[in-house]
Amino acid sequence: xxxxxxxxxxxxxxxxxxxxxxxxxxxxxxxxxxxxxxxxxxxxxxxxxxxxxxxxxxxxxxxxxxxxxxxxxxxxxxxxxxxxxxxxxxx
Numbered sequence: 001x002x003x004x005x006x007x008x009x010x011x012x013x014x015x016x017x018x019x020x021x022x023x024x025x026x027x028x029x030x031x032x033x034x035x036x037x038x039x040x041x042x043x044x045x046x047x048x049x050x051x052x053x054x055x056x057x058x059x060x061x062x063x064x065x066x067x068x069x070x071x072x073x074x075x076x077x078x079x080x081x082x083x084x085x086x087x088x089x090x091x
Contacts, residue, residue, distance in 0.1 A: 004030065004045055008025075008045060010067060014067070015032075015034045017071075017074075019036055020041065020074060021036070023035050030044055031044050039053065039054045040052075048063075049064075052073065052078070054077065
């Protein structure tokens with residue numbers, strides 16, 4: 001089984017810096033969840049798929065998200081910017 005410790009730590013740091021609170025960690029499906037009360041962000045860290053659940057918008061999915069774009073998602077989760085798909089992710 002793969003050790004995800006470094007990736008989880010980096011994701012936690014990004015979320016905390018952007019003012020999000022960790023609400024769940026489901027190790028069996030490799031998912032971390034964060035909220036800022038308006039938005040919930042689920043990160044499936046094995047594939048770096050991100051689900052953005054906002055109270056006033058439909059759920060949006062971003063696939064193969066690199067760490068560089070993850071911070072942008074936390075800063076502006078309802079933005080219209082397209083996901084950046086890293087050819088060679090830096091995690």
